[in-house]
Amino acid sequence: MSKQFQFKLVLLGESAVGKSSLVLRFVKDQFDDYRESTIGAAFLTQTITLEDQTTVKFEIWDTAGQERYKSLAPMYYRNANCAVVVYDITQAASLEKAKTWIRELQRQADPSIVIALCGNKLDLSARRQVTEEEASKYADEEGLLWSETSAKTGEGVNAIFNAIAKKLPLTAPPSARGARVAASGAPRQSVDLNRQSTAHGSEACNC
Amino acid sequence: MDNHFDVIVLGTGLIESITAAALSKAGFKVAHIDPNPYYGADEASLSLDELVQWVNRRQEHDRSITHYGELPPHARQYSVSLGPSVIPSIGPFISSLIASGVSRYGSFKLLGRVVIYDGGMLKDVPQSKDDIFQSKAMSLLEKRRVTRFLMFAAGDFENSKELHGQENSPLLDFLHRIFLLSEATARAITYALGYCSFIAEKTLPALHRIRAYLKASGRYGPSSFLVGYHGGSGEIAQGFCRAAAVRGGVYILGRSVTSLSSVDPAELENPVLTSDLPRFAIEVDDLPDRLHCRCLLSSTSLLPGHFRTLADVIRPSISSYGSPRPFAVARCIAVVDGPITLPWDIEDSGTSEVSDSLLLVFPPGSLHGGSATSAVHVMTAGPGTMSAPSGKGILYISMPLLTNSVHSAEILLRPYLTAVLLLFPAEQQQQKTLICSTFYMQELNSCTASTSDPLVGLLAVPSLTPHTTQGVDEAAIVAEATFRKAASSLNREIKEMNQGCEQTVFWPVLAEMEEGEGDDMHW
Numbered sequence: 179m180s181k182q183f184q185f186k187l188v189l190l191g192e193s194a195v196g197k198s199s200l201v202l203r204f205v206k207d208q209f210d211d212y213r214e215s216t217i218g219a220a221f222l223t224q225t226i227t228l229e230d231q232t233t234v235k236f237e238i239w240d241t242a243g244q245e246r247y248k249s250l251a252p253m254y255y256r257n258a259n260c261a262v263v264v265y266d267i268t269q270a271a272s273l274e275k276a277k278t279w280i281r282e283l284q285r286q287a288d289p290s291i292v293i294a295l296c297g298n299k300l301d302l303s304a305r306r307q308v309t310e311e312e313a314s315k316y317a318d319e320e321g322l323l324w325s326e327t328s329a330k331t332g333e334g335v336n337a338i339f340n341a342i343a344k345k346l347p348l349t350a351p352p353s354a355r356g357a358r359v360a361a362s363g364a365p366r367q368s369v370d371l372n373r374q375s376t377a378h379g380s381e382a383c384n385c
Numbered sequence: 386m387d388n389h390f391d392v393i394v395l396g397t398g399l400i401e402s403i404t405a406a407a408l409s410k411a412g413f414k415v416a417h418i419d420p421n422p423y424y425g426a427d428e429a430s431l432s433l434d435e436l437v438q439w440v441n442r443r444q445e446h447d448r449s450i451t452h453y454g455e456l457p458p459h460a461r462q463y464s465v466s467l468g469p470s471v472i473p474s475i476g477p478f479i480s481s482l483i484a485s486g487v488s489r490y491g492s493f494k495l496l497g498r499v500v501i502y503d504g505g506m507l508k509d510v511p512q513s514k515d516d517i518f519q520s521k522a523m524s525l526l527e528k529r530r531v532t533r534f535l536m537f538a539a540g541d542f543e544n545s546k547e548l549h550g551q552e553n554s555p556l557l558d559f560l561h562r563i564f565l566l567s568e569a570t571a572r573a574i575t576y577a578l579g580y581c582s583f584i585a586e587k588t589l590p591a592l593h594r595i596r597a598y599l600k601a602s603g604r605y606g607p608s609s610f611l612v613g614y615h616g617g618s619g620e621i622a623q624g625f626c627r628a629a630a631v632r633g634g635v636y637i638l639g640r641s642v643t644s645l646s647s648v649d650p651a652e653l654e655n656p657v658l659t660s661d662l663p664r665f666a667i668e669v670d671d672l673p674d675r676l677h678c679r680c681l682l683s684s685t686s687l688l689p690g691h692f693r694t695l696a697d698v699i700r701p702s703i704s705s706y707g708s709p710r711p712f713a714v715a716r717c718i719a720v721v722d723g724p725i726t727l728p729w730d731i732e733d734s735g736t737s738e739v740s741d742s743l744l745l746v747f748p749p750g751s752l753h754g755g756s757a758t759s760a761v762h763v764m765t766a767g768p769g770t771m772s773a774p775s776g777k778g779i780l781y782i783s784m785p786l787l788t789n790s791v792h793s794a795e796i797l798l799r800p801y802l803t804a805v806l807l808l809f810p811a812e813q814q815q816q817k818t819l820i821c822s823t824f825y826m827q828e829l830n831s832c833t834a835s836t837s838d839p840l841v842g843l844l845a846v847p848s849l850t851p852h853t854t855q856g857v858d859e860a861a862i863v864a865e866a867t868f869r870k871a872a873s874s875l876n877r878e879i880k881e882m883n884q885g886c887e888q889t890v891f892w893p894v895l896a897e898m899e900e901g902e903g904d905d906m907h908w
Contacts, residue, residue, distance in 0.1 A: 220486055220489065220490070220627075220628070220631055240631075242627060242630035242631045243630055243633075243634075243635065243636070244626075244627070244630045244636045246635070246636075247635075247636060247637040247638065247640070248638070248639070249636035249637060249638040249639075251424050251623035251626060251627060252423075252424075252430075252432075252623070253490060253491075253615070253620055253623040253624060253627065254627070256615060286461075368492045368493060368494045368614070369493050369494055369495060369605045369606070369611060371479065371482060371483055371488040371493060371605075371611075372483060372488065372489075
């Protein structure tokens with residue numbers, strides 16, 4: 179029987195490195211050259227199936243621009259199981275920015291978080307400022323997954339999410355949302371506000 | 386960045402955050418600024434190290450705040466609320482949470498138990514009719530009387546003969562005289578079902594609350610209330626801010642506003658459209674450019690003095706079921722070692738899951754050395770709401786005050802903390818150990834009378850009433866009123882042009898995109 183897992187994935191990186199485009203390619207297989215800087219969705223979900231028929235559902239949170247003035251809420255990092263930190267291979271400064279986000283994740287997020295460093299805009303490799311050696315060496319030192327992608331052509335996009343799925347702890351009991359059931363196992367009684375109580379349905383007021 | 390906004394919102398308290406989300410979702414361009422490095426203002430959720438920094442900053446201007454104890458390990462795993470509260474399962478706040486989609490950003494669970502301390506002992510407050518009939522503490526006659534009162538309170542009491550002429554009598558008195566309830570039962574109903582904060586609160590508003598909470602029971606389970614994870618309100622404020630950001634809101638935290646001025650249209654270089662004329666300009670620390678807006682919406686505490694008198698102050702229009710607005714609240718936040726349990730949980734354990742989210746009510750005059758006029762609420766939180774690491778607990782003690790107190794928060798609340806530590810025993814029936822504790826006085830901005838001729842587009846939001854059960858509902862009501870005023874000040878020119886008076890919807894139906902769907906369905 180196949181198992182299903184769900185994980186919260188957060189995106190980080192400087193503005194305009196292609197965070198939203200990367201997700202749009204992964205989730206909808208679309209690309210838009212003139213994308214506005216916000217995506218307009220609370221979060222997107224995408225499910226992938228691994229070779230052993232295990233399915234991994236990602237709940238992907240975009241920064242919604244809150245990273246611009248260092249105003250990301252703690253809620254953003256809360257219970258994140260994995261993170262994709264994006265830089266632009268044509269902008270050396272964006273890798274430095276990615277490194278500060280990785281330090282922030284190491285400070286704020288759960289220590290077991292799986293982090294992938296992702297060099298985007300591979301289609302513009304003629305204007306490359308960040309070498310593969312430099313980025314992969316840094317990723318090795320910090321124990322991160324690393325690869326290069328092009329949200330525009332789609333190259334490497336599915337691969338990096340697959341690599342994350344394989345590195346996530348799929349031995350844990352299949353959980354509901356990562357946000358709802360964390361390692362401690364304490365919050366069993368959490369309530370879905372969009373659902374009425376069933377046990378007391380007959381007595382409940384029908385407002 | 387384009388520096389022109391429809392609205393600039395100052396302060397990220399719950400009211401301002403709900404309003405920002407609604408305005409952003411209605412299509413207005415919003416910038417949201419808070420001088421604090423954290424979201425939530427007076428309702429923030431802080432980790433323990435952030436709380437210590439908060440205490441240190443506050444000590445610079447408030448010498449009465451006291452803090453004891455060392456920072457424990459894993460300080461970042463605590464989420465401590467500056468405005469602890471519960472969420473009624475039916476009401477304007479939960480409606481806003483669901484309609485805005487923000488409920489999906491947070492996690493919630495039922496409040497475990499409501500307990501009252503009276504006559505020197507702890508008692509469970511019945512949560513349902515069944516509980517009342519199983520209660521061994523009440524005589525059969527008393528049970529009948531309580532049931533009669535509950536039927537009355539749940540119904541259309543406004544035109545009843547029982548209430549006629551009694552609307553403004555104290556509720557306690559009303560319960561004695563009209564329903565012949567005993568002193569103990571009447572106090573339990575007044576303080577732990579109607580959540581009156583003070584002695585002699587009026588009957589009618591309290592009945593409104595009781596009816597609302599009776600209806601709320603059963604929606605998600607036996608309790609009328611939910612609690613939010615990770616410190617509650619502060620986390621939810623972050624959720625509303627994220628909802629605003631997702632729709633294009635710009636967020637600037639940790640920077641103060643260095644200047645705020647109204648804009649003289651004559652000084653503008655290229656006034657293109659009269660409807661787009663900015664009315665206010667502000668400068669923010671470290672931002673090279675001025676920000677302009679047509680509507681400025683600010684928490685009263687962040688408005689400079691001369692602007693405060695020119696603002697349209699939004700009033701909490703909850704008076705029909707509101708408790709009197711306190712002048713200040715004495716607060717204590719204490720972190721304790723060991724899980725929070727009630728004495729009877731220890732004997733009962735195994736029968737049902739023990740919740741570490743409790744509300745303990747001390748009616749006025751119930752504790753020797755305590756207040757004779759205010760009810761004191763103790764809320765607890767712990768790993769059950771991911772608010773503390775395993776084996777630790779947080780106690781919040783609050784005492785609303787109608788007038789300025791000559792005593793410090795510590796003097797007022799120390800007897801309650803001592804009592805609570807004895808009442809919630811540690812495993813070997815010993816007193817619980819305190820890890821750290823903070824006492825402070827939260828003063829509330831009074832709702833000064835609004836000027837008769839406010840500046841167009843300048844709105845001031847008063848600080849939230851810190852009532853444990855009705856605070857968040859009031860936040861939603863004030864936010865909606867603020868939203869409507871802001872939207873109407875922004876739409877005024879458009880309306881004049883179109884002659885259209887379309888009412889702006891507070892929360893439009895969630896679009897499919899916002900539901901967070903990819904290629905598959907949520908379960």
